[in-house]
Structures are given as structure tokens and as C-alpha cells.
Amino acid sequence: MVSRVIPVDNFDLVIFGGTGDLARRKILPGLFRRFLAGQMPAESRVIAAARSDFDDAGYRAEIEAAIQEFGGPESKDKKGLEAFLGQLHYVAVDATGDGGWDQLKSLMRDGVVKAFYFSVGPSLFGALAERLHKHKIADRSSRLVVEKPFGRDLETAKELNATLAEHFAEDQIYRIDHYLGKETVQNLMAVRFANVLFEPLWNSHYIDHIQITVAETVGVGGRGGYYDKSGAMRDMVQNHLMQLLCLIAMEAPNQFEADAVRDEKLKVIRALQPVDYHHIVRGQYDATESSPSYREDVENPRTHTESFVAMKCHIANWRWAGVPFYLRTGKRLKARGSEINVVFKDLGHSIFEGDEARHRNVLTIRLQPNEGIDLQVTIKEPGPGGMRLIDVPLDMTFAQALGDEAEDVTDAYERLIMDVIRGNQTLFMRGDEVEAAWSWTDPIIEGWTARGDVPKHYDTGSAGPEDSLMLMHRDGRRWREIKG
Ligand code: NAP
Numbered sequence: 001m002v003s004r005v006i007p008v009d010n011f012d013l014v015i016f017g018g019t020g021d022l023a024r025r026k027i028l029p030g031l032f033r034r035f036l037a038g039q040m041p042a043e044s045r046v047i048a049a050a051r052s053d054f055d056d057a058g059y060r061a062e063i064e065a066a067i068q069e070f071g072g073p074e075s076k077d078k079k080g081l082e083a084f085l086g087q088l089h090y091v092a093v094d095a096t097g098d099g100g101w102d103q104l105k106s107l108m109r110d111g112v113v114k115a116f117y118f119s120v121g122p123s124l125f126g127a128l129a130e131r132l133h134k135h136k137i138a139d140r141s142s143r144l145v146v147e148k149p150f151g152r153d154l155e156t157a158k159e160l161n162a163t164l165a166e167h168f169a170e171d172q173i174y175r176i177d178h179y180l181g182k183e184t185v186q187n188l189m190a191v192r193f194a195n196v197l198f199e200p201l202w203n204s205h206y207i208d209h210i211q212i213t214v215a216e217t218v219g220v221g222g223r224g225g226y227y228d229k230s231g232a233m234r235d236m237v238q239n240h241l242m243q244l245l246c247l248i249a250m251e252a253p254n255q256f257e258a259d260a261v262r263d264e265k266l267k268v269i270r271a272l273q274p275v276d277y278h279h280i281v282r283g284q285y286d287a288t289e290s291s292p293s294y295r296e297d298v299e300n301p302r303t304h305t306e307s308f309v310a311m312k313c314h315i316a317n318w319r320w321a322g323v324p325f326y327l328r329t330g331k332r333l334k335a336r337g338s339e340i341n342v343v344f345k346d347l348g349h350s351i352f353e354g355d356e357a358r359h360r361n362v363l364t365i366r367l368q369p370n371e372g373i374d375l376q377v378t379i380k381e382p383g384p385g386g387m388r389l390i391d392v393p394l395d396m397t398f399a400q401a402l403g404d405e406a407e408d409v410t411d412a413y414e415r416l417i418m419d420v421i422r423g424n425q426t427l428f429m430r431g432d433e434v435e436a437a438w439s440w441t442d443p444i445i446e447g448w449t450a451r452g453d454v455p456k457h458y459d460t461g462s463a464g465p466e467d468s469l470m471l472m473h474r475d476g477r478r479w480r481e482i483k484g
Helices: 021-036 056-070 072-076 078-085 101-107 122-134 154-165 183-193 221-249 258-271 398-408 412-422 431-451 466-473
Strands: 011-016 045-050 088-092 113-118 143-146 173-175 207-215 280-285 308-313 325-330 337-344 362-368 372-380 389-395 456-458
Touching: 011 021, 011 412, 021 045, 021 056, 021 072, 021 078, 021 412, 045 101, 056 072, 056 078, 056 088, 072 078, 088 101, 113 122, 113 412, 122 143, 122 154, 143 412, 154 431, 173 412, 173 431, 183 221, 183 362, 183 372, 207 221, 221 258, 221 308, 221 325, 221 337, 221 431, 258 431, 280 466, 308 466, 325 466, 456 466
Parallel strands: 011 045, 011 113, 045 088, 113 143, 143 173, 207 325, 280 456
Antiparallel strands: 207 337, 280 308, 308 325, 337 362, 362 372, 372 389
């Protein structure tokens, strides 16, 4: 069964940073897949802009190679690829100079959706916004896509918001958090708000605790310079993990509409209590015989930046009073996997004898790998021999439930880009949300600096520092294993 593709209007999409890593690995391969799915109208254009010296033919050759490397099985479609490349153009533009802007202007058309993707470092956002305005390339109907990181603390996020606000209104700005573009994350909202089963139980009366884990097996790779100034808290918790927490914890919006959803997420962030520093564990990975330590990776032998963080936090409202949310994320861990586990409470009274009666329902929302949702339920173990209970997953993995249609699970970037073209901001962070998130994380980071906090070491290939396990054990709980 082929999934339904909603066509979009004709567009001119300008990608500043069109020669960069993100454009090559994600944005252009994603657009190519949307093209093949019939979602990119033939009159639409993608215009890449950066300082490097390319003509259209040279740029197309670069992107052909990038799509062959990163585009998945679809890149074998030679005719499709050729047709897609024909819709690409390149303009040499320096964000901080005035050359190239007239040529860019001459390529832009009236009467189509105009979107500008800032796939460049945030220090260039202001210069780009100003030149788009000065050269009259962007107008009130244009859309602006900006990448993470959105600031490194509240102050810088406010500055960035103010810079963009000089030339663009909030309803023109699309702040990307690609976690929100994942199929399962949106499915989480469908599970919560399109079923009668879950919402009545979705509160402190029935939920014991919630775990959110984003585990990576890779180290910092080539991003050491950036990462060491950032750390897991800024790079992952302030954006991705908090966004997931918001979608789990928010009240039902009155409609599935951008500001209604974002208002509810903002209320969650504002209700997050300050975190007791005893409830946070930071870590740094050690070397193995075959892989370097974090400190070697970032070439900074004295760094105290964390490559792992685990914490327990609370949301101060009626729904979640007393329910801990445990968050953890880290690099060079034993398995790669992102998942949310909603762990329900024990039964008040069990009619079944013995330890085997101690079973719990757990709703697991897996973001990667194998996106899907499963619900752990307790049943009788089949066969004779009395009433023995076992836990089994009610598996809602898309591949099983949806067959061929699941194979068309759209990558987060391509979905989000198409939402920009449709003018749908639901899955993008609003400026006040980002600022509220920094207001919560800043005191944690400042506390570490003030106390001279030193991250705990952990073995590459482990589940993180021992203290992270203790964070759970002290509460009589344990992390659910990430199987990868
Ligand atoms: P990158 O590989 O360093 O690419 C930067 C791009 O900016 C290049 O195309 C570069 O092209 C262009 N550029 C630099 N200075 C310029 C100037 N003065 N005027 C015009 N263009 C200029 O970076 P990236 O990894 O693609 O990341 C881009 C943005 O996405 C960053 O904000 C990053 O934090 C964010 N991001 C990246 C990833 C990822 O996986 N890569 C993930 C999440 C977020 P020229 O040198 O040709 O000018």
C-alpha cells in the first residue's frame, strides 16, 4: 500500500550553508526522497548558497555524490536523481559581504512559497537576516528555518530571538528540533490523544515514573571543538530531551494547532522544578585499547565538560505531583537507542501468589532504532503447571502493523522541511519555549561551574557512570536496558 502524499505549493527554498555537512547528509537527500514521493512540484527550486565557488553543474555533481552516499536505496533511481538535480541551483554568497545577493534576488520568484534555511553557524543568523531584508529578497510571507544550537544559555538565546525579530515575525520562524520530526514522536501524541485507553491513566495515580533515554555508541567524532564548549546538557537535554518530556507531560491542547500545542509545552517547562544537584550525574567516557577517551577526542586534557548526564526531575502540577522523570543521555555507551518508558504503578492488590505477581505495565516509545511503540502487559504463561505470569509486549512496531507503508516512514528532516513549505509550525519550537528551556538548564550548568563539579569517568561501552545506576537504585527503581 502506498502512503498518501499531500502535495505542497510551489516553492523556492534557499539553503544557506548548502555546501555543509548537514545539507549534504540530511537536507538534500531528504528533499530528494520527497521529490521521488511526488511532493516537490516540478516548478519548485532549491537554491544553495555559500561562499565556495561553484556553478550549477559543479554543485549538482557534488550533491549527486552526496545523495549516492547518504540517500539510501532511493539514490539508485538514476532518472529520478537526474530530474531532481535539475531543480538545484547554486549562488556564491558571503553572509557577511554584499557580493552575490543580487544574483540570488534575480533567481527568486513571486507567487511561490519562499523559504530560507539557515544551515550555518548561529553567528551568521543576524548577518543573513539583515541582508535578506536589505536586498529585499525576503518579505512578510517568507519563512525562515534555523538550526540548533539556538543559543548556549538564556542570554544568547534572547539575543538570537531579538536579532531574528528585527526582520522576521515569530510566525515566520521555524526553529528545528529534528526529534520533533520523528514519526514516533508524533505518534506519541496520537496514542495519548486519539485513544480512550491511555489518557485516564496518564497521571500520578497510575504512573510510577517516566524514563527518557537517548544513548549513543559514538563519541564526539569530528565535532570535538563545538561539543567541548557545549556538553550533553546543552547539546541534548536542553532541546531534544526536554521536547520529549514536554510531549509526554503536557495537557491535551484544545486542537492540534501550532500555538495550542506549543502553549501546552511551554506550561510544562515552566512547571519544571529546579533540580537538586544530588539528583544529577555527569560523566566523561574513558579510553579503551582501540578508542580514545573524551579528553583525547576533544584534545583538551583538563576539560570538565560532560559527555553523559543523568538526572531526576519533577513537574510541579496536579497531574505529575510526586512522579519522577528520569532523563539520561550520553556518548560511547553500550548500545545506541532513544526511548521513552512510561512505567505504571504496581497493582494495589494482586490475587496471584508469590513474586511473580510483581509485574508492571510499561509503555515504551522507541525513537531509534526500529521506531515503534510497545506496551508491556502481563499474561498467563501458556501451558499446564498452574498460574505463572509473564510479561509480553503488545508490539505496535510500524513495520509489523503497517506493512509496506511503514517503509515510507519519512525521515525527520524531510518531514519538517515539508511542514515549513506548508506553513505548519506545530513541530517547531517557539522563541519563548526555547528561552524557558534555557531558564531551567542555566542554573544547573552555573551550579556545576560554581561548585567546580568534575564529571565521573565511565567505561566506553558501559551504561554510564555507576552513580547513574545509583540514582535509580536509591529510589528502588532501575533503568530499562537499551537493547539497541
Ligand atoms: P558545516 O559543515 O561547517 O557547514 C557550514 C556551511 O556554512 C558551509 O556550507 C559553509 O560554506 C557555509 N558558510 C560558512 N561561512 C559562511 C559565510 N560567511 N557566508 C555564507 N556561507 C557560509 O556545518 P554543518 O554541520 O552543516 O551545520 C550547519 C548548522 O547546522 C550549524 O548551525 C550546526 O550547528 C547545525 N547542525 C548540524 C548538524 C549536523 O549533523 N551537521 C546537526 C544539527 C545541527 P562555505 O565554506 O562554502 O561558505
